[in-house]
Amino acid sequence: MRIYITSVFVDDQERALAFYTDVLGFQKKVDVPIGERDRWLTVVSPHDPDGVELLLEPSHHPAVAPYREALVSDGIPLTSFEVDDVQAEFERLRGLGVRFTQEPLAMGPVTTAVLDDTCGNLIQIATRH
Template structure:
């Protein structure tokens, strides 16, 4: 069993595509029109173009709003993304206008931080600490 595809709920597909590509730096992998204004849009890491895909899932289902609102109210990220260095990524994204709801925090053998993806979600970034010699 492998993880090939996971999703985040988004309010506006075009805005989400722009945020996840132009701001975060992902690459569009699929953009398949489904009719009625809907599309199947996935993005991937440019470092792993054949790796796991992130589906930008329309948030139209009635259960999505209350679910996401509860997560945001409690400060719980909907998804986690791995980065090489949380502190460097926080600086890069802050310079691009991203708002962090949790600044870098040391959690033992990892660093974490949480940002608002402007699409209705909190997203956590995680990096492993380098072993000390």
């Protein structure tokens, strides 16, 4: 058994696609219309284009808003992405205007930072030592 897809709920799929591709550097993998306003929209790492896909899932379900609001209020990231160097990625992303809720912080075997994805989520970036 392997993970092939995971998701983040997003307020606006087009804005999410721009952020996750133009800012974070992922590549669009699948973009299929579903219904009148939504899409099955996934992105992948350019380092592993056949790897795990991230679904940019519309956040219409009524359970999504309270769930995400609670996570953001408590400063809890929805998911985590591995990067080679958290400090370098933090500097690159901050230079692009990304807002961080946690600057790079060494915590034993990992260094992490937490950013706002502009679509309702906090996302952690991490480097394992």
